[in-house]
Amino acid sequence: MSFVKEKVSYLKGLSDGLNIPDETSRKLYSAIIDTLEAISEALDETEADIVEIDESISDIYDALDEIEDEIYGGPLDDEDEDELDEDDFFELQCPHCGDTIYYDQDMLSCKDEIICPSCSGKVVPAVDEDD
Ligand SMILES: [Zn+2]
Structure with a gap:
């Protein structure tokens, strides 16, 4: 679980444990926490995307290195x-x-x-x- 998700999870538990008596406040806090959960979910997906893109870029660099070696590498015969x-x-x-x-x-x-x-x-x- 990511750091942000842990924080949101803690907030959710805290909110449940406090037993907020006012129904309107309870609804509002619940909606805020749901929103935070959605944001942390989106953050995780973005992070995974970035990792994937990073790997793709590494692959491209490797391929470029190979092409470069092919063109310039080694002594010219x-x-x-x-x-x-x-x-x-x-x-x-x-x-x-x-x-x-x-x-x-x-x-x-x-x-x-x-x-x-x-x-x-x-x-x-x-x-x-x-x-
Ligand atoms: Zn001459």
Whole structure:
């Protein structure tokens, strides 16, 4: 039994034991105690709901951790790196010095040419629109 329910139960016993002579007062106290009982019942249900929600949130966090481990966890092997490059970066070779240059979508959309970081030569990527 919850703390609040115990208090209400005590009040009910006290009210019964006092044998209030006035009927109107007795009815009023009885109605008040009934209301308190209903409130304590609702409180208990709310508490149980919160516990349930808390458990659900913990489950969600656990699932998120698993997903996070799946995406970021562990050392990247060659396969993972290839996938990362395909998704986020383009790779091309500088025609001037032969260095490999990595660039992303943003760089591509804001300007047509890319400056090679090794030789400062202009590199125009050949973009395959169908890809
Ligand atoms: Zn270059």
